[in-house]
Amino acid sequence: MTFKRARPVPLAADRYEFHLDSELDQDIDPHHPQSGAGDYLTWAPESQPSSSDLSPDHTGKGPKDYKRADESILADVVDMLTRHHEIDASDVSVQVEHGEVILTGFVPQRNMKFLAEDVIELIPGVQEISNQLKVPPKNI
Template sequence: MKHEQPKSGRPGETSQWPRWEGPAESRPSGYLPGEANIFADDPQQQVHRGKGPKGYRRADSRIEEDVNERLTQDPFIDPTDIVVSVKDGVVTLQGHVASRADKRRAENCALDVHGVSDCLNSLRIKPERH
C-alpha cells in the first residue's frame, strides 16, 4: 500500500487513513504497526490522550479563542452579548443570554475546551419583553 491522502470524512474518523501494510522501514510517520489505531474509539487505546508534557499549560489566549469559536459555532446560542475572558485556565463568561438553558449550554461549551480548568459563569438572563 502506498502513502495516500486522507479519504473524505470528518477529521479523526477511523476511516480517514488506511492501515499501513507495507514494510515497517518504509512506513510514513503517523502510521502505527499492525492493528494499532491512533483514531481508536476504544478508551483502552487512548489512555494518554489529553496528557501534556510535564509543566505544559495551554496559553490563555488559545483557550479564549477556542471558547469564542465554540460559542460562535453552536447553533443554539446567540453569543452576541457574551464576553469571554481567561486567566490561568479559568474561563469567565459575562453578558446576557436568552434563557437558563443558554447559560448552561454556554458554560458547557467553555468547559469542553482543552485547557479549561474551571468556568465562572456570570451570564445573566435577558428580561423578557412584553
C-alpha cells in the same frame, strides 16, 4: 458489477448494521462518478478487538508542567460559542485568566447560559468557568 446503496444503522459503539435505503434502492456503478457510489460507509469490523489488542488510552496526558496559553483557550472558547447552533453569543464577553474562563453579558434564554458552560468545559486547558451570564427578564 453493480452495488446497492445502504445506510448504516448504529447498533453499538463501532458496530453497524446496514439496511438498503428504499428511496435509493437503485443499481450503482462504483466506476461512474455520477452514480453516487461511496456516499455511504459499507464496512464494519467483523469482530471487536479484545482489550489486550488495544494500547492504553493516553488522550489528554500532555508534557509535565505544560499549560495552554490563555490566548489559545480564548480563541477556542470564542470559536465554540460562535459556531454552536443553540447559543446566541452576540451579547457575551469572554475573558481567560490563568485557565479560568469568565463569561459576562446576556443570553436570551436560560438554557443558553448553561449550555455555554457545558461546551466550554470540553475545551483543553480550561481549569475553571465563572459563568456570570444573565438572562433578561421577559416582558409580560
